[in-house]
Amino acid sequence: MQAEDDEVSSEVSVALVSAAAGATEHGQRRQAACFNFFFKRGTACDADGDLEPPRRRLAKRRRGRVSPPANGCEEHEDTNAGAVLTVSLQLQTTSTVALCGMQVWGAALLLVDLIISRMHCFHNHVAVELGAGAGLPGLVLAKVCRRVFLTDFADDVLRQCQQNVSLNSSACCLVRRLDWTHALEEDSDQFTPGDESDEFSWRSTDLADVRRCSYFLAADVIYSNEITEAFIAQAKRLLLAESCPAERQIFVAVDQRYNFTLPECTTTSREYDHFVDLLVGLTAYKQERKADGYIGDVRRIKCEEMRVDESMEQHSAYDRAHMRLWRLSLAA
Numbered sequence: 056m057q058a059e060d061d062e063v064s065s066e067v068s069v070a071l072v073s074a075a076a077g078a079t080e081h082g083q084r085r086q087a088a089c090f091n092f093f094f095k096r097g098t099a100c101d102a103d104g105d106l107e108p109p110r111r112r113l114a115k116r117r118r119g120r121v122s123p124p125a126n127g128c129e130e131h132e133d134t135n136a137g138a139v140l141t142v143s144l145q146l147q148t149t150s151t152v153a154l155c156g157m158q159v160w161g162a163a164l165l166l167v168d169l170i171i172s173r174m175h176c177f178h179n180h181v182a183v184e185l186g187a188g189a190g191l192p193g194l195v196l197a198k199v200c201r202r203v204f205l206t207d208f209a210d211d212v213l214r215q216c217q218q219n220v221s222l223n224s225s226a227c228c229l230v231r232r233l234d235w236t237h238a239l240e241e242d243s244d245q246f247t248p249g250d251e252s253d254e255f256s257w258r259s260t261d262l263a264d265v266r267r268c269s270y271f272l273a274a275d276v277i278y279s280n281e282i283t284e285a286f287i288a289q290a291k292r293l294l295l296a297e298s299c300p301a302e303r304q305i306f307v308a309v310d311q312r313y314n315f316t317l318p319e320c321t322t323t324s325r326e327y328d329h330f331v332d333l334l335v336g337l338t339a340y341k342q343e344r345k346a347d348g349y350i351g352d353v354r355r356i357k358c359e360e361m362r363v364d365e366s367m368e369q370h371s372a373y374d375r376a377h378m379r380l381w382r383l384s385l386a387a
Contacts, residue, residue, distance in 0.1 A: 061151065085147060157188065170195050311324050338355070
């Protein structure tokens with residue numbers, strides 16, 4: 056397990072630096088980039104940049120790419136590539152482990168693929184991205200959702216995320232601070248009106264949206280046991296909250312990273328294995344509702360691994376070899 060002050064670079068950052076060869080100074084940590092997502096034939100964006108269902112056949116698409124922005128970023132239709140959704144970001148090309156959210160990691164691209172494949176489900180809904188970091192999946196969600204909350208904890212990460220919201224003119228996105236060790240519920244301290252000068256504190260007007268939120272999403276939040284345990288505890292509270300709608304789902308995209316470890320003397324994926332163990336414990340838990348001394352309905356959580364294969368369109372260039380996608384929801 057890496058220390059919080061260790062320097063790390065994501066595979067997306069490495070590709071970003073390579074694509075911008077000669078465009079940045081040596082050793083520069085901050086980078087502007089456009090992420091282009093090329094849709095399958097027939098998908099398009101309307102004049103407001105919102106995703107639309109297929110209406111007509113378009114030219115053959117190309118694989119997505121990561122490149123520095125030229126004259127800003129927008130949603131458009133490329134006659135050579137088909138429909139294109141472009142998200143502009145300011146991000147770090149390297150960071151400490153503690154601030155790894157200032158980079159874009161591979162699982163975020165898988166989460167974007169999920170969003171685009173289910174854009175009809177997200178349409179006009181409220182969604183919350185947990186551990187949003189630079190905010191890439193949430194900014195894609197903003198094209199179809201009525202309201203998107205991009206949540207994280209560290210000040211530097213939140214400020215960068217807010218810059219990216221402004222950069223993409225995503226009026227429906229709100230950046231909020233979320234501590235996974237505290238409940239995100241209507242009676243939570245996180246909804247107590249705070250310092251008005253803190254633009255990332257929760258507002259009373261956020262409550263109604265969060266209460267009826269059906270979709271929570273997270274990417275690459277599994278990299279230390281402590282954070283994983285806090286995340287699972289938060290997921291449990293979100294699904295078993297009194298105000299939880301029956302259709303609420305939590306999607307988690309994970310890169311199953313392998314490292315050589317001792318004493319095994321072989322490559323293992325300890326962090327991911329711990330995550331799966333916690334999911335097993337989550338499915339074994341049951342909550343009994345009591346009223347007037349009598350046990351009412353019993354609620355359980357269902358955790359299922361989703362298929363990541365050719366059936367899910369890939370809209371940008373990244374390696375899916377060790378990518379995993381999970382859905383957490385209330386059992387029927």
